[in-house]
Amino acid sequence: MRVLGIDPGSRITGYGIIEKIGNRFTHVDNGAIFTDSHDEFAIRLQKIYRGLTAVVEEYRPDAMAVEQVFLARNAQSALKLGQARGAAIVAGVNAGLPVAEYTAMQVKQAVVGYGHAGKDQVQQMVKALLGLPEIAQADASDALAVAICHANSALLRTMTGTLLQSNVRRRR
Amino acid sequence: MRVLGIDPGSRITGYGIIEKIGNRFTHVDNGAIFTDSHDEFAIRLQKIYRGLTAVVEEYRPDAMAVEQVFLARNAQSALKLGQARGAAIVAGVNAGLPVAEYTAMQVKQAVVGYGHAGKDQVQQMVKALLGLPEIAQADASDALAVAICHANSALLRTMTGTLLQSNVRRRR
Numbered sequence: 001m002r003v004l005g006i007d008p009g010s011r012i013t014g015y016g017i018i019e020k021i022g023n024r025f026t027h028v029d030n031g032a033i034f035t036d037s038h039d040e041f042a043i044r045l046q047k048i049y050r051g052l053t054a055v056v057e058e059y060r061p062d063a064m065a066v067e068q069v070f071l072a073r074n075a076q077s078a079l080k081l082g083q084a085r086g087a088a089i090v091a092g093v094n095a096g097l098p099v100a101e102y103t104a105m106q107v108k109q110a111v112v113g114y115g116h117a118g119k120d121q122v123q124q125m126v127k128a129l130l131g132l133p134e135i136a137q138a139d140a141s142d143a144l145a146v147a148i149c150h151a152n153s154a155l156l157r158t159m160t161g162t163l164l165q166s167n168v169r170r171r172r
Numbered sequence: 173m174r175v176l177g178i179d180p181g182s183r184i185t186g187y188g189i190i191e192k193i194g195n196r197f198t199h200v201d202n203g204a205i206f207t208d209s210h211d212e213f214a215i216r217l218q219k220i221y222r223g224l225t226a227v228v229e230e231y232r233p234d235a236m237a238v239e240q241v242f243l244a245r246n247a248q249s250a251l252k253l254g255q256a257r258g259a260a261i262v263a264g265v266n267a268g269l270p271v272a273e274y275t276a277m278q279v280k281q282a283v284v285g286y287g288h289a290g291k292d293q294v295q296q297m298v299k300a301l302l303g304l305p306e307i308a309q310a311d312a313s314d315a316l317a318v319a320i321c322h323a324n325s326a327l328l329r330t331m332t333g334t335l336l337q338s339n340v341r342r343r344r
Binding site: 040041042043045046049069071073074075076077078079080081082083084085086087088089090092093094098099101 | 212213214215217218221241243245246247248249250251252253254255256257258259260261262264265266270271273
């Protein structure tokens, strides 16, 4: 399955596409959409929407995954972040993708195996799991991490479904 | 000029379309998009996006206007509101509309003539200015108010531009 992970932000929206076949992850692409703070806010939201729509058209992922946000410095920054998330998520759902959310703890657990791992550990594990030559740009790395989390969870859901349905042995 | 005012929210997104010809306002339509809290958040954002896109296609406004938000109860509610705003604004800008923001004080000043007017006064003036048979649904009424604010400001901008360019007499 091919997953598009995103890390939306009003200034920088990271994205990462991974593919999981069997037990192996493959890195497909990652990058970031930068918006210009001098532009009108509506134009910046459109840039995020259009950028992600173009990524979806190019790589045709099966799902979009995004990290849940619980902490924001204050209401005003939460509003800005929310607007960017809204634009990004609508790009996914308008392209027909299911959109899943994961908590930061779920992402860390999936990538590092430890829910309280530090940011550095997550970035190193993303690099290692995907065989990247170097650590990806911070927002793109976070996007790859949530994509990995979704691919693992989706596999687990499929396996659970199989187990429930036919009680077969768990396969990887 | 025809203006679409919106009052986005994760539960209810109000909209109102008005037309200003010369010095007169005409009410075109108003309504609200309700999202179901049992639906996935991405589906709710898509409903806002699609609902407003349909409104734009039906009424072909010249501009979208939205009230700026400064107050939110807390960061979590600001994030939710921001997501709804992001989806709504992208619907406007993707349809080719310029999107303008106004503070609550600007809206009150434009509608009631007094920046500290109460919510009741604004609703009554919206009803009176547009000749509505009764006060519109609260979110739709707020949307009509910001549309009126934009129509007045845009007229002012046009007049100012005309005055600056050619020093001609003010026309209505």
